[in-house]
Amino acid sequence: MYRIAVLPCDGIGPEVIAEGLKVLDVAARKHGVQYETVEYDLGGERYLRTGEVLPDSVLDELREVDAIYLGAVGHPDVKAGILEKGLLLRLRFELDQYINLRPIKLYPGVETPIKGKGPDEIDFVVVRENTEGLYAGVGGSLRKGTPDEVSTQEAIYTRMGVERCIRYAFDLAQTREEKSLTLVDKSNVLTYGHDLWQRAFAEVAEEYPEVKTDHAYVDAACMWMVKNPEWFDVVVTCNMFGDIITDLGAMIQGGMGVAASGNINPEGVSMFEPIHGSAPKYTGQNVICPIAAIAAAGMMMEHLGEEECGKAIEDAVIAALASGKLGDLSTKSGVSTTETGDLVASLVE
Ligand code: IPM
Ligand code: MN
Numbered sequence: 001m002y003r004i005a006v007l008p009c010d011g012i013g014p015e016v017i018a019e020g021l022k023v024l025d026v027a028a029r030k031h032g033v034q035y036e037t038v039e040y041d042l043g044g045e046r047y048l049r050t051g052e053v054l055p056d057s058v059l060d061e062l063r064e065v066d067a068i069y070l071g072a073v074g075h076p077d078v079k080a081g082i083l084e085k086g087l088l089l090r091l092r093f094e095l096d097q098y099i100n101l102r103p104i105k106l107y108p109g110v111e112t113p114i115k116g117k118g119p120d121e122i123d124f125v126v127v128r129e130n131t132e133g134l135y136a137g138v139g140g141s142l143r144k145g146t147p148d149e150v151s152t153q154e155a156i157y158t159r160m161g162v163e164r165c166i167r168y169a170f171d172l173a174q175t176r177e178e179k180s181l182t183l184v185d186k187s188n189v190l191t192y193g194h195d196l197w198q199r200a201f202a203e204v205a206e207e208y209p210e211v212k213t214d215h216a217y218v219d220a221a222c223m224w225m226v227k228n229p230e231w232f233d234v235v236v237t238c239n240m241f242g243d244i245i246t247d248l249g250a251m252i253q254g255g256m257g258v259a260a261s262g263n264i265n266p267e268g269v270s271m272f273e274p275i276h277g278s279a280p281k282y283t284g285q286n287v288i289c290p291i292a293a294i295a296a297a298g299m300m301m302e303h304l305g306e307e308e309c310g311k312a313i314e315d316a317v318i319a320a321l322a323s324g325k326l327g328d329l330s331t332k333s334g335v336s337t338t339e340t341g342d343l344v345a346s347l348v349e
Pocket of ligand 2: 247
């Protein structure tokens with residue numbers, strides 16, 4: 001019996017999570033997976049009501065669950081950064097979810113803006129380091145608000161943190177058909193931090209002779225992702241670059257509506273979420289595509305070792321996308337959030 005914490009949070013988060021749970025319910029029943037959900041009321045509304053972002057008692061409870069299923073974080077009436085840092089990043093850091101796994105996979109029937117490329121060309125995984133780098137929150141400001149203001153924001157890289165991320169990426173590359181891993185960095189400019197990445201990558205590579213390795217500077221990687229996405233199989237990169245290139249990745253795989261992710265602690269509690277945000281202006285309109293959230297539920301099952309259940313969800317997502325019934329997956333597709341969830345659930349059945 002798995003215990004799954006559900007954190008719908010802000011904006012359209014609750015709407016897409018409801019569809020993910022609808023599909024999960026059918027898939028789990030069909031494949032004999034038993035679970036219970038515990039829902040937590042976190043996010044902007046709670047913060048505005050009570051001033052609480054992530055109470056320590058809630059965090060302690062989350063340390064004990066088998067997985068976390070999260071919707072989206074971000075509220076228009078809450079200053080940017082409070083919920084992002086206090087809730088989402090705090091969860092990633094406190095639970096030491098040091099991998100952010102982001103598959104960039106174009107499914108058949110989904111339109112990509114990249115001319116001449118299809119599912120054969122767009123199929124890779126970004127392994128984003130998830131606990132360090134520019135996200136570490138190290139820095140400060142001096143003489144704030146004056147013309148002489150000084151501010152610093154430092155990127156923190158530890159050998160341990162970089163190496164465990166790179167090792168995870170090599171392990172993943174080894175399981176894939178192409179067995180190729182590209183390090184994406186900016187080592188021509190970040191000659192301290194990304195030099196550490198380069199050395200760690202070269203050293204770990206020696207333990208994986210069967211994995212082909214490659215390197216791309218992040219600016220060039222953005223170019224190749226558009227020009228020759230087929231060059232990528234597994235990509236490993238730092239937190240900030242991983243954040244940026246996976247929004248680009250989401251677009252080439254068909255949009256924010258389909259891109260799912262897992263915040264993984266291979267030894268602890270992992271958290272699964274769509275990579276899109278809370279899209280406040282669409283809240284309550286039943287127009288957001290829930291495929292990303294549904295696919296994240298599938299990743300969660302796979303991660304828990306329930307491969308059949310996870311695969312059933314992914315297969316139903318693939319069938320729904322191939323059916324031609326979901327339009328262009330945008331908010332103007334004419335297909336509602338709930339209709340999409342119903343369709344995927346019926347295809348699991
Ligand atoms: C993401 C998001 C977050 C990030 C924000 C909301 C803090 O953009 O999951 O990619 O930057 O990691
Ligand atoms: Mn992002």
